[in-house]
Structure formats: structure tokens, C-alpha cells
Amino acid sequence: MNVYLKKLAVPLCITMVIAGCIIWIILQNLYKNKGSIAEVRVSGETIMRLDLSENTRIKLNGEEGIDIIIVVENGGIYVEHSDCPDKICEKKGRITDTGDSIVCLPAHTVIEVIKK
Amino acid sequence: MVMDLKRLLSFAIAAIMLLLCSCSENIDNSEKEYKKDIFAMDTYMTLKLYGENGKKAATLSQDEIMRLEKLFSVTDEQSDIAKINNSSGNGAVVSDDTIKVATKALDIASDTDGALDISIYPVLKEWGFTTENYKVPDSTSLSALLQNVDYKNISINQKENKITVPNGYMLDFGSVAKGYTSDRICEIIRENGVSSALVNLGGNVQAVGKKNDGSLWKVAIEHPKDKSDTICKLSIDNKAVVTSGNYERFFEAEDGKKYWHIIDPKTGFPADNGLISASVIGSSGLECDALSTALFVMGTNRAIEFCSKHTDIDAVLIDKEMNIYITDGLRESITVSSGYNFTFIDRLK
Ligand SMILES: [Zn+2]
Numbered sequence: 001m002n003v004y005l006k007k008l009a010v011p012l013c014i015t016m017v018i019a020g021c022i023i024w025i026i027l028q029n030l031y032k033n034k035g036s037i038a039e040v041r042v043s044g045e046t047i048m049r050l051d052l053s054e055n056t057r058i059k060l061n062g063e064e065g066i067d068i069i070i071v072v073e074n075g076g077i078y079v080e081h082s083d084c085p086d087k088i089c090e091k092k093g094r095i096t097d098t099g100d101s102i103v104c105l106p107a108h109t110v111i112e113v114i115k116k
Numbered sequence: 117m118v119m120d121l122k123r124l125l126s127f128a129i130a131a132i133m134l135l136l137c138s139c140s141e142n143i144d145n146s147e148k149e150y151k152k153d154i155f156a157m158d159t160y161m162t163l164k165l166y167g168e169n170g171k172k173a174a175t176l177s178q179d180e181i182m183r184l185e186k187l188f189s190v191t192d193e194q195s196d197i198a199k200i201n202n203s204s205g206n207g208a209v210v211s212d213d214t215i216k217v218a219t220k221a222l223d224i225a226s227d228t229d230g231a232l233d234i235s236i237y238p239v240l241k242e243w244g245f246t247t248e249n250y251k252v253p254d255s256t257s258l259s260a261l262l263q264n265v266d267y268k269n270i271s272i273n274q275k276e277n278k279i280t281v282p283n284g285y286m287l288d289f290g291s292v293a294k295g296y297t298s299d300r301i302c303e304i305i306r307e308n309g310v311s312s313a314l315v316n317l318g319g320n321v322q323a324v325g326k327k328n329d330g331s332l333w334k335v336a337i338e339h340p341k342d343k344s345d346t347i348c349k350l351s352i353d354n355k356a357v358v359t360s361g362n363y364e365r366f367f368e369a370e371d372g373k374k375y376w377h378i379i380d381p382k383t384g385f386p387a388d389n390g391l392i393s394a395s396v397i398g399s400s401g402l403e404c405d406a407l408s409t410a411l412f413v414m415g416t417n418r419a420i421e422f423c424s425k426h427t428d429i430d431a432v433l434i435d436k437e438m439n440i441y442i443t444d445g446l447r448e449s450i451t452v453s454s455g456y457n458f459t460f461i462d463r464l465k
Pocket residue numbers: 082084085086087088089090103104105106107
């Protein structure tokens with residue numbers, strides 16, 4: 001009994017450590033890929049969450065009757081057009097990193113890249 | 117032999133546990149953070165609160181912001197400010213909040229020799245900064261309007277809660293409202309048992325306590341001309357950081373010049389006295405807000421002189437040549453990005 005265990009011990013330990021490493025790497029990657037999500041909020045209410053890995057073009061209704069066209073492209077998101085007078089949101093350009101945000105003040109709209 | 121085996125096994129198990137732990141730590145990073153966006157006072161506000169009562173405190177904060185916006189709005193006819201402005205020189209009885217803010221604003225006005233003036237509104241309006249129909253006023257209309265600008269003619273009756281301005285005067289709290297509001301919100305947050313929060317009212321940043329992991333909050337001061345570039349980072353707790361700069365709101369006129377929204381009450385023109393950004397760091401949001409405007413208006417030399425006499429506040433001043441002046445109180449808490457020239461303003465303690 002003891003002899004078998006002794007023979008198995010070293011390979012067993014190595015296998016366990018390798019398995020642990022693999023699980024860790026998989027989870028890390030899952031976590032990383034799921035990190036690219038943009039949350040769209042109008043007047044503080046979350047109206048949609050967009051996966052930045054899926055290219056899309058969406059029109060949304062901001063406050064004060066302001067329509068905004070947002071584009072998700074290759075892991076980033078930007079405002080293609082807004083009916084707002086200042087166009088600060090359009091000028092902001094494309095954002096990709098967690099914590100980055102685009103704000104359209106007149107439309108009370110925030111687009112923020114978040115984790116998850 | 118058996119000892120070796122046991123040791124090996126327990127080592128392997130420990131290693132796996134460690135790996136799994138570091139995993140779950142990454143995934144489960146939500147230590148009861150509560151965030152709230154608020155659009156009010158013509159700006160975008162964010163509240164970030166930690167702990168059990170975060171949501172409740174955020175909701176109460178939002179109510180307070182809405183209440184104060186109603187009191188301080190220039191355009192809402194029911195506001196305290198409108199009541200004062202429309203009283204044809206007879207004055208109006210107003211709320212305690214309005215009295216507090218006006219009293220502090222007048223203190224700072226006299227402390228800064230009128231660099232801050234809450235009666236500048238008629239001039240600001242003429243430039244179009246209130247409506248975004250920008251224009252460069254001619255000098256005759258400006259000098260006529262400046263006749264109705266002078267903080268010394270604002271009188272506050274503390275007993276009757278009454279504020280009186282001469283006929284033709286117009287007050288506005290644009291340079292102080294956000295500062296007072298962030299003070300009030302931080303009070304509410306503390307009263308509700310939240311010991312870690314960061315309030316950002318359109319660039320007016322104020323911290324309650326430290327971050328929930330016990331480290332200090334990091335607040336960046338942006339490059340005045342390029343918001344994606346950071347000039348320096350400040351480590352703070354329980355402090356406000358307020359920046360006034362000429363990049364916030366400006367327009368380019370037909371003459372090709374840029375005109376910005378911080379008006380020098382002495383000239384009626386956008387303040388152009390050497391500084392492009394003035395940040396004030398202190399324990400009162402109201403004071404930081406008012407002083408950041410005042411220091412910007414004062415310009416490089418007067419602002420440095422003011423800072424060297426006022427050790428109760430700290431400041432970061434940036435001039436047109438990108439020289440950075442930092443008060444000595446920030447020595448331990450500031451990290452200036454590489455490539456920028458800076459000097460400390462030394463003061464007697
Ligand atoms: Zn916009």
C-alpha cells in the first residue's frame with residue numbers, strides 16, 4: 001500500500017499543480033474576455049450592456065429628445081453621431097479600457113467600459 | 117519517507133488553494149461598491165460609495181443635489197437667487213444654505229480683493245456663456261455692465277436671512293454652488309455611516325475617508341490642453357480637489373482668439389493673467405471651489421503670493437509656459453508626471 005502511494009505521489013502532485021495552473025489560466029482568460037462590456041446609462045438608469053467583442057451599430061434615445069448612434073467595433077465603442085449641440089461625445093472618440101467613459105451631457109447619457 | 121510524502125502532498129494542495137484563491141479574488145472584486153450618475157447643475161456627477169449604507173446615502177445625496185439646484189438656479193424663477201435678482205433692490209428672504217454660501221463667497225471676495233465676485237453674472241451673460249450664443253461684447257456695453265458688478269454692494273442680513281443687491285445687479289453661484297453641494301453630500305454620506313466614498317461633481321472631487329482598502333484616493337490633475345494627459349496625481353483623504361481652467365468652457369471668436377468663461381471682474385474680459393489652470397486642495401469643497409476661480413483670475417504672481425500667505429489650503433498652479441507651482445503642503449502627497457517642470461512654494465508654518 002505504502003509502496004504504491006510512494007510511487008504515485010510525485011506524479012500525482014505534479015499533475016495536480018499542472019491541472020491547477022490550467023484551470024487558473026482558463027479562468028483568467030474567461031475573465032479577461034468578459035471584461036470588455038460597455039454599459040449604457042441614461043439619467044442613471046442602465047438601459048443596455050454591450051459586449052465589445054460583437055460589432056454592432058445601435059441608435060438610442062437620450063434625454064431631451066436627443067438621439068445617439070453608438071458603434072461597437074473591434075473591442076471598442078464610440079459615438080458616431082449625436083443630436084446634441086456640443087458634440088463633445090463624438091469628439092471623445094473610441095474607448096476600450098475598463099473605467100473609460102463617454103458622456104453626452106445634454107442627453108444625460110453615459111457609456112462606460114466595465115468589468116464582468 | 118512517509119513524512120516526505122505527506123509534505124509533498126500538502127505542498128501541492130496548498131499550491132492549488134493559493135492559485136484558486138488568487139482566481140476568485142480577481143473575479144469577486146465587488147466589495148459592496150455603489151455607483152450613481154447624476155445629471156444636475158449643468159454637469160455630470162458621479163458618486164462612488166462603499167459599504168452597507170452606500171445605496172441609501174447615494175439616494176439621499178441625490179435628493180440634496182436636487183434641493184440645492186432648485187435654490188441656486190439662476191434661471192428657475194422660484195429659486196433663492198432669482199428671488200434676490202428680481203427684487204428690484206428690495207432684497208429677498210432666502211434659505212440658510214443660500215445665506216451660508218453667500219457669506220463665504222463675500223469673505224473670499226474680500227480676501228482676494230474681488231478676484232471672486234458672485235455679481236459677475238450680467239457680464240457672463242453678455243458674452244453668451246449662459247446661453248452658448250457666444251459673442252465678444254463691445255467695450256461700451258461691457259463698461260456699462262461692469263457698473264452693476266461689485267461684491268461690496270451685496271448685503272446680507274443674517275438675522276432676517278435676507279440678501280439685498282442694488283437694482284440691476286444679478287447674483288449667480290456658478291463658482292461656489294458645486295463646492296457647497298459636495299460639502300453637503302459628504303456630510304450626508306458620513307451621517308449615514310459610510311466611511312469611504314468619492315464624490316465628483318463635474319470635476320469638483322471630494323473624498324470621504326480613504327479607499328475601502330485603506331489606501332489613499334488618487335486624484336489626477338489633467339493637462340489643461342489635453343485631457344488624456346495627466347500633469348500630476350494627488351493622494352488624498354477627507355479632502356476636496358477643485359480645478360479651474362480656461363479649457364473647460366470657451367469659444368473661438370471670428371478674430372481667431374479663444375475666450376473662456378472665467379471673467380476677470382476688473383476688466384469684464386476672460387481672465388488672462390498668466391495661469392491656464394488653478395487647483396485648490398483643502399478640507400472645504402466650498403472654499404476650494406471659490407478659491408480655484410479666484411486664483412485663476414489673480415494670475416501667476418498674485419496667486420503665488422496669496423498661496424504663500426494662506427497655509428490652510430494647498431494649490432497647484434500651471435502657467436502658460438507650463439511651469440507648475442505647488443505649495444509645500446503637497447510635498448508628500450503629489451507625484452508629478454515626468455517631463456514637467458515644477459517648483460514648490462515654500463511657506464512658513
Ligand atoms: Zn453629446
